[in-house]
Amino acid sequence: MDFDDTPEEAEYRAGVRRALEEHAAELLHVGAGEETVDAATAEAELRRTQRVLYEAGLVGVTWPREHGGRGGTLVQQAIVQQELARARIPALVNHIGLGMCGPTVIAHGSDDQRRRYLPRLLRADDVWCQLFSEPAAGSDLAALRTTAVRDGDDWVVNGQKVWTTLAHVADHGILLARTDPQRPKHAGLTMFVVDMHAPGVTVRPLRQMIGSAGFNEVFFDDVRIPDSERLGEPGEGWRVALTTLMNERVAIGGAGSDLGVPVETLVAHARQRLPQLDHDRQVLARQAVGRAVVASLATRYTGYRRFTELSRGGVPGPEASAGKLAGTAAAKLVADAGVRLLGDDAVYAATAEGDETWQRSQGFLPGLAIAGGTDQVLRNILGERVLGLPPEPRSDKSAPFAGGAR
Ligand SMILES: Cc1cc2nc3c(=O)[nH]c(=O)nc-3n(C[C@H](O)[C@H](O)[C@H](O)COP(=O)(O)OP(=O)(O)OC[C@H]3O[C@@H](n4cnc5c(N)ncnc54)[C@H](O)[C@@H]3O)c2cc1C
Numbered sequence: 453m454d455f456d457d458t459p460e461e462a463e464y465r466a467g468v469r470r471a472l473e474e475h476a477a478e479l480l481h482v483g484a485g486e487e488t489v490d491a492a493t494a495e496a497e498l499r500r501t502q503r504v505l506y507e508a509g510l511v512g513v514t515w516p517r518e519h520g521g522r523g524g525t526l527v528q529q530a531i532v533q534q535e536l537a538r539a540r541i542p543a544l545v546n547h548i549g550l551g552m553c554g555p556t557v558i559a560h561g562s563d564d565q566r567r568r569y570l571p572r573l574l575r576a577d578d579v580w581c582q583l584f585s586e587p588a589a590g591s592d593l594a595a596l597r598t599t600a601v602r603d604g605d606d607w608v609v610n611g612q613k614v615w616t617t618l619a620h621v622a623d624h625g626i627l628l629a630r631t632d633p634q635r636p637k638h639a640g641l642t643m644f645v646v647d648m649h650a651p652g653v654t655v656r657p658l659r660q661m662i663g664s665a666g667f668n669e670v671f672f673d674d675v676r677i678p679d680s681e682r683l684g685e686p687g688e689g690w691r692v693a694l695t696t697l698m699n700e701r702v703a704i705g706g707a708g709s710d711l712g713v714p715v716e717t718l719v720a721h722a723r724q725r726l727p728q729l730d731h732d733r734q735v736l737a738r739q740a741v742g743r744a745v746v747a748s749l750a751t752r753y754t755g756y757r758r759f760t761e762l763s764r765g766g767v768p769g770p771e772a773s774a775g776k777l778a779g780t781a782a783a784k785l786v787a788d789a790g791v792r793l794l795g796d797d798a799v800y801a802a803t804a805e806g807d808e809t810w811q812r813s814q815g816f817l818p819g820l821a822i823a824g825g826t827d828q829v830l831r832n833i834l835g836e837r838v839l840g841l842p843p844e845p846r847s848d849k850s851a852p853f854a855g856g857a858r
Contacts, residue, residue, distance in 0.1 A: 455756075464528055468535045471508040478504045482542045489542040490664045491621050492657070498545035502576035510536070511544065512574045519558055520571040526763040548618055549573045549580030551703035553626050556696045557645070560684040565645065569624070581622035582696065583613045583646065583670060590615075591829045593628070594637040594690060598672060600629035600644065607631070607644065607682070609675040615823075619655045619668040622648045626696065628689050633854035640853055641689030645681045652676075662815035700824045701772040711820060712783030712813045715748035718790055725793040733795060740789035747782035754778070770837045773830040780821045787813040
């Protein structure tokens with residue numbers, strides 16, 4: 453791939469930079485040592501930031517125009533992402549909506565749902581979350597037990613979800629529920645759009661080891677969802693969920709951007725810190741930095757190759773799983789090397805320079821190796837779909853869920 457902008461791309465990039473400079477005062481920026489901003493403490497500013505960016509044409513770049521997007525290319529989307537990172541704009545508050553829920557509504561929603569939901573999602577008037585995982589259903593998502601039972605024009609939902617990112621600020625969620633326990637586990641599921649402010653929805657934040665509470669437990673007690681909020685046909689929920697999951701892996705492992713702290717930041721940090729370490733620590737830190745740089749650049753350039761294929765009309769496949777697996781591993785090497793360079797300062801939450809980038813990244817990355825498919829599950833996918841190894845035995849695939857299949 454050619455790493456230089458074409459004249460059209462350079463012009464597009466200049467326009468993006470102009471827009472970001474013009475609106476700088478209205479946009480939230482992350483400070484030194486921060487990667488993103490806690491959605492609960494800065495919700496209003498994050499929503500405003502996304503709205504301003506949307507009005508400047510920088511949100512929904514690749515979404516079709518008829519759904520409020522810009523009908524742009526993947527390369528334009530990547531340029532916007534690079535420029536937002538350069539301007540130190542935090543992750544968009546509706547990143548789950550933009551990356552996963554919106555594309556699912558576009559693919560499976562009715563015209564009425566698309567009209568009602570998509571423009572508000574793009575402007576962050578409504579924030580969205582993804583209600584899939586449960587206490588006994590994560591990697592084996594089709595084993596979920598939250599039920600939706602038809603009652604007149606409504607469905608009545610009971611059950612519990614967990615690890616739901618952004619549920620504490622969300623207005624809507626896409627909810628996968630069991631509607632027919634007599635059918636095999638993948639066949640008895642249906643997808644809905646749920647109003648997170650509806651009576652019977654209770655959200656309880658879960659605090660992570662880095663201190664923030666980005667995800668939640670969500671309880672449903674007799675929550676009524678009108679049938680008009682069903683996404684796809686009854687019993688078709690698994691097919692709808694696969695659209696969401698495919699978009700999730702592309703969103704996380706996608707286009708070769710670094711998943712944690714950019715490796716260039718590590719190199720700058722190494723230049724500054726290495727001379728301050730004694731000889732033995734310096735040797736070990738140099739090795740750690742070297743390993744991290746090699747892994748990061750290999751992952752980044754492999755991602756660019758995948759990105760080139762996609763921009764030429766290719767369809768995302770198991771490469772997105774490989775990208776997420778390798779990207780997470782490389783990001784961990786970068787964070788570990790960053791912490792090693794701090795030497796004794798690493799034991800404090802913030803160092804003498806007030807820079808807690810490395811500790812936060814190190815604390816956050818184990819979660820990234822679980823979210824959107826654990827490392828082990830991604831290896832299974834690669835083993836089966838890329839290497840052609842025999843699939844795991846699955847005795848419960850065709851038995852009715854209610855018969856005890858799990
Ligand atoms: C930061 C973060 C954000 C998240 N956000 C959301 C969200 O917004 N919405 C949502 O619905 N969920 C979310 N999740 C949940 C996430 O999707 C699940 O945690 C994930 O799918 C794993 O499921 P689990 O936690 O139940 O672990 P389990 O599936 O119980 O896995 C436990 C261990 O067993 C291993 N394992 C399981 N099955 C196999 C197998 N077949 N072969 C080999 N090893 C296996 C796993 O790799 C893991 O090490 C989030 C998770 C995290 C960490």
